Amino acid sequence: MVPLVVLLLSVLPVFSLRASTVDFAREVRPLFEKHCFKCHGPEKQKSGYRLDVREIALTGGEAHAPNIVPGQPEKSPLLRFVSGEDAEMRMPPKGDLLTAQERRVLEAWVAAGAVWPAGDSVQVAAPTDWWSLKPLRKPEPPSREAKPVDAFVQARLAREGWTPSPAAPRETLLRRITFDLTGLPPSPEELDAFLADEAPDAYERVVDRLLASPRYGERWARHWLDVVHYGDTHGYDKDKPRPNAWPYRDYVIRALNEDKPYAQFVREQLAGDVLFPGATDGIEGLGFLAAGPWDLIGHAEVPETKTDGKIARHLDRDDMVANTLGTFCATTVHCAQCHNHKFDPITQEDYYSLQAVFSAIDRTDKKYFSDAALTASYAKMEGALQRAEADASALEKQAEKEAGEALVKLDAALASARKARPAARAEAGFHSSVSAEQGVLKWVQVDLGREVAIDKIAFAACYDDFNKIGAGFGFPPRYKIEASNEPGFKEGVQAVVDRSREEQGNPGTALQSVSAKGIKGRYVRFSATRLAPRKEDFIFALSELLVFDGAGENVALGAVVSSLDSIESGPRWARKNLTDGQYPGKESAGTDVAALEKERAALLRTASKPETLSKLAAAKADKARLEAERKAFPPPKVAYVGAVHTGTGSFRGTGADGGKPRPVHLLARGQVTQPGREMVPGALGVLSFRPARFPVSADAPEGARRAALADWVADPANPLTWRTIVNRVWQYHFGAGLVETPGDFGRNGALPTHPELLDWLAAEFRDGGGSLKNLHRLLVLSDTYKQASASRPEMESRDSGNRLLWRQNRRKLEAEAIRDAVLAASGKLDLTMGGEGWQDFVVEQPAHSPHYRYDLHDPLDAKTYRRSVYRFVVRSQTQPWMTSLDCADPSMRVDRRNESLSPLQALALLNNGFLLTQAAALAERVRAEAPAPADQMVGAFRRVLSREPNPAEAGELSRYAGRNGLEQACRILLNLNEFSFVD
């Protein structure tokens, strides 16, 4: 007994301090209320932290979590913040700090274990207690009598005491389903056939016909391309074309037409190269990752070591992450870039784990073949070539090392002889246009202003690192120099030197000089008779041309320069630079670079180990052999995709590091200057159907990360994926989704109007193999879909948004549907599929920042009469006519298009060259189809509106056409409300 009492007595003071000196409800919570709740309480939760919820208060705090460490006040960030010691991070950030007494209370409370009675807390819902995060189960339809879709919809209507609308008239239905599935109007022939078809399955057969038509894939691919923000230029500054983007667009069209199982569609777009090796679709699908805009300057002109370069790459991955989770999972994960998601259970760690999935890849051109074996052997060859190049360069270094001090000296002499780089940068010289042929003659000449007795002519080649050429860049292997008093060099031409009969050595950047023996002339012309090879083409470049008179003065300095052609690009390449007195070899004029190079080669031959030299020779032979092998391949196909990039300069990618993923850190407040812990690849931690941090080893190839994400997204147990896609499809058939925010299934989005229907459809779709065509059938064969769109006042007043689907929604046609329908009506529509996008603009100044001039386009150009989905989509200069019709903005992900009406839209439809050209074509077409004016008008009406006009309409339009011509009447038809809306 005694020992126990002693024990109790000795413990008691401590115990009482713990339990009874600080009472949470009486002493601590009032402090939180007074000082903290304004920003971390029921109203606001800055940094996602709140002190009214026990769980969050004790475990949260973002980068500082946990903010409160029970029993350890000295380790509790909260106490440090309230102390005001750290001026950068004091709490409250403004106004008075806590008093010393208040701080003592808090400290004692934490020291005593931060006892917080569980009941004394605001209760927040469990993070997974949200409809879209719950496992997907398949509910029973409420009735077996009706089709499942109708059963759910009608049961909901019945709860309001409402009934569905009757079916729409057959011609309305035909126009609706044809636009919905193909984006085109039914032709008059299709209309007549359908109206005459009295079989009960007539409509069903129409649906089958439309789903089987290639026009279906074209229509629905456009919806998909909206969501993934596809474009054919990079956007941002310069907005350069992206000429190899279209294979992805064609892939989407093909996948939809083939009814590719949705899970496979997902997988191909995230990791097709890994999961379907050798398959064309597995490469082209990766265009998804590269679909969005790309900051060329932030990548190509700023290295990853600079802050701006880091930001550019961070934002580039952000686009991939947002695109992936937004498109497939309707999740606004991008909100967790700077802090934990404010509304949904998505942490910053989730977000950066997703960035880690993509950290090895960039947007880049990838080469491949239709033949998988060929792709494999090409890749093998390229790998071997890269290795041979690396070997050769390593052995070269080895040989140089063995050559020792003598080589170091020689190289120093060479470097100073070339004196290339510093002087080369700014005022480089003259640069001809690029030629595909080497044998083309190109010339440049100076005008000395008067006839000069020429004593000597000197010239210097350029230095440029392009294709690793360096000194002597663009210097022609054959050339001649002439003088004349006639600028056209047609008469009185005197040769100064003619080196056009055999190949000359490249002089590097050393100044070369030739005697002119007093030849007289006002103009001196340097002609390249055989051009210098560059990469896959040929050029002629020259840094300086000097002409010395008898007094030894360079009379060409500042002289006017002319040439056959010139690229005139930037400060470096300009004709005038030929006579600016600046050239790379200026400082070392007279030194013979070629001789030094010969000396160097000889030294290497003698001073290096024979073994090294023989290995080097072997590596070089390998390289040469592989290069020849590469030439033997047919030209590979190229697609712009998300993949490991091997580049030079600032945009080097990870290729040189074997595609090793870049480390991705959790960035405090999203700032690249504040990296925290390094992240492993993963997805959303709140979902537990698969590990949220992927079990991918650190040294696994980067593709394993994307494959893991693809598996995560396409998993049958992923609650978001299946709901997301069926909701998107629903939206395009009904004008609004069952969830009105198709890109946000979180707490800031809308709730499903028919949650059970959504789940039934999602489960049915998933379990039936992910066939989108079957999903379409489920929807468009339903009575709900076939309802008339007429309003019913009693329901309109209570559900003006028609969320309960007591009628079908009248829909406004999208920009592409309008344009394609105009072409279909005029008979000009060209149904050629696939390939490079057609361009309805003229490009000016393509060298730097292309100007896309839509105003200069000729609307009679039939190349632009293909379907709108094949349009070359420019980001910075969006097509103005399509934009006025609410076309999707390719710079942002568009889950649902804006729908607007404005005077500018009216003007676009009244006056644009495209529409007027087609109005005239339509008039011509119907004129050819029928001799009688009245019949012509009816023909035009049927082509534009897919129905017969009533007598009043026909009369008014015919009279108008009679007075003003059929063309003007067709223009009116194409501007009708009825044309722009589908009942």
Added chain:
Amino acid sequence: MNASPFHSQSSAVPLSRRDFLWQSGGGLGGVALASMFCGEESARAAAPLGATKMGPAFGKAKRVVQFFMAGAASHLDLFDFKSELIKHHGKPSDFGEPVEAFQNGLGPWLRPVWDFKPYGQSGKMLGEPVAALGGVVDEMAFIHNMVSKSGVHSAATLLQATGFQLPGFPGAGCWVSYGLGSMNDNLPAFVVLPDHRGFGSNGVKNWDSAFLPSQHSGTVIYPGTEAPIADLFPHKAGAFISPDGEAEGRNLLASLNRGHAAVRPGDQRLEARIRSYELAGRMQLAAPEALNLKDEPAHVLRLYGLEGGPESWPKEINAKEESFYFAQKCLAARRLLERGVRFIQVWSGNDNGFPRRNWDSHEDIDRDHGPLATGMARGCAAFIADLKQRGLLEDTVILWTTEFGRMPSSQGGKGRDHNPFVFTNWLCGGGIRGGVTHGESDQWGYKPLDRKNPTQVYDVHATLLHLLGIDHTQLTTRHNGIDRRLTDVHGHVIGELLA
């Protein structure tokens, strides 16, 4: 819509946004209105909510003009005088810390390329090319401690134009149009007057409406050209259109559309579309009238330096040409403002290509900034004086901006590299207190003097909206899970600048 049994964040039919806003009491309350219907509503916009507690400058402005210098105009050579640079000219630059410059342009200190002189009561120092602004300098308020988040043109231009570094966000003018609508149905609410050579970085991304309804996009107008507004009149392919056919056709169109709508009651879009054609017809009359600069009396043309009319110009960038085109835009802007356009964005400078045709003077400040600044200052000075004499300056706020500044060190001897760390804005009119400076740059013009308290575009935008009678935290729209606003999650109204 509120009768719907579901909470609905995005309006299914954009035209019902108006009802949504009125009924919900959320967002901007009664202020944000569809511009198409502004005629009936603008009176409400004129008496915004909460005006009393916001101070006298709140709601003082009705209109905005934003001058944007594409390519990054140098604060050091125009507005932000640094005697230290004259003193240390040619000496190796030393920033006291490592500096990441875009093209590593960290040559010796480079003095202002031109001499500065004091002007006005305020004694504000101005560089020689912008001396024309001396006459109105006491109307102007300067911010010399602007900072950007990026030294890359595209991202930085987007940041100043839209408040975000990524494409896909509405321009400031779109937000103003969305919030206040137009004051004249017959003209667009937001007009963009681009450089005569073409667009700057990002093109239309600087003014398109992104996730706001598309009628809030900036409408591009090229004053003084054959077709200043796209599709205002029929393309030449419409040679078949006769005046009679046009007039009769519009009537027939309206009558057929009315017949169509009559049997489809309850769909206000059909009526709205009929009305949009009526408005289009009125715009066809109003726009040419508004842009007919020849209407102006001789003394006004002289004020703008436009008495000569266009001529042919040398190929090289030159002050005469810059002055002509910039002044032409300024005069067109004034006429549009008078006729009720809400927000006008005026650009100086094309893309960053060669030969230089914008403010990106890496090679030679004198060569590009000289003519560009001379032309800009000439036009702006005339514009401010003209607004003032008409009483328009009182309720028109002017903002002069650029994507970032230029370095105090030289690049290649005569040029300057990008300086995202500090640059200058100025404002004028519409409730701005003239003759003041808010925020200084340091002795070199390299970073803000007080590095902890720089001014950001959010603050400038918050101030603009404040002057227009809008609390910048209230003008929001829900997009992709976030209540988006022009000022993101930042921005403080700059009290010091308010009259």
